[in-house]
Amino acid sequence: MGRNPQNDRHLRPVDLARAHGLSTQAVRNYEVAGILPVADRTPHGYRTYTSLHAGALRAFLALVPGHGHRTATAIMRAVNEGSAEEAFRLIDESHTQLLDDRRTLQVVESALRDLAPVTASEAGVRSEPAAVSGSGGTFIGPLAGKLGIRPATLRKWERAGLVSPRRDPQTGYRVYDEADVRDARLAHQLRRGGYLLEQIAPLITQVRAAGGLEPLGAALGDWRDRLSARGRAMLAGAAELEAYLRERPP
Template sequence: MRNLQNSGRLRPVDLAREHGLSAQAVRNYEADGILPGAERTPHGYRTYTPWHAQALRAFLALLPGHGHHTAASIMQAIHRDATEDALRLIDESHAQLLDDRHTLQAVEAALHDLDPVPQEPGDTFVGPLGRRLGIRPATLRKWERAGLVRPRRDPQTGYRVYSAADVRDALLVHQLRRGGYLLEQIAPLIARIRSAGGVAPLESTLRDWHARLSARSRAMLTGAAALDAYLDYRPAPTRTKAE
């Protein structure tokens, strides 16, 4: 092992050990194009270099901010010499983060402007409400089964009728779903809002949401620094004689 490292040649286990990974995980990353291709010894064993080690550091640094799929796509684009595609993926992640921040602001604004639960029945139906939220009626029915919205039924037609309070609940559910919360996480919050007659139960959720967005933003900065270091470290793309 020491001779391999001194010569700049590394085994899968040498790369894996630094990050607490298995050697198989390193081989899988190479097979998926997340790491550049490795050379083989005459006996067929993979040999990596510090370049591969730097690629692995970059990928693992990208994971917390971008998620596995996007982080993998970024590295794969770089290794097929499509750096512009990689940078576009990074830009899209930042745009999504900004959109998530806007979503959080919208949730906070909606909560701030919530009116007391109205006493009069509303006359909004599943189709118009679905179009307002940009979701399918089937989604509203799924939320109803989960107890997140509770429309009454018209005694004549049997159609669902959403009151102003139901619309408010649907708007909150929609915003929280966009913020990444699961239905089972949202249900108790909606129930507590109904029983408490206010939005105080959501304050801790909003603080947690802020913290998660900030952590993701910082993780993107860390990933960008590691990727920039890798781009400076890696060999220049091979050019043909015709070029």
């Protein structure tokens, strides 16, 4: 049911601002951006808002945590321009992105479960040939054989930044240390899961920055919590948007 304009109490920009901890200039900027409907003006040129504007502001502020400022702005602008279908499309896109992020997290967590911490020697990758120059590590052939891939694949992964072997100063051969073995195994799992090299590279970077798989596990827990919070925020935003749509005149 739409609102009764006769029951509207006129609100000043400061009234909306104070209710949400905003500045009056922010409220004006939201109107200019199309987040709020265009306000009426007094004979002296002052803006006057109503409960409809208050509802629009509540909807926008509720949409931001789940969809981001830019998308929330586009959603409100579409609604205020009378294009609810465009607003729904934008919301659907956000939900699709959230679902994709959840699937990515699930694949990564599955890959990590299959990658219990293993050193290069425990994996058997140093048996052929022996340790390089007394410094540990393995050559490309044994590592490729252990993973069941070709040496050329490891070289391709190196060019993509997934592994960063050093070179043996005496032979010039690639030497893969424990961290390289870990990164190669993780890359192998994700490739088997259908992920592209350009999608895997940022994850490998996160593993290195975290200092290994175990610290990354905690980071993934935080990621999962953020996705859950985002999903709940989308629900809260949808509720406020629905209330605003009900209040808008047909």
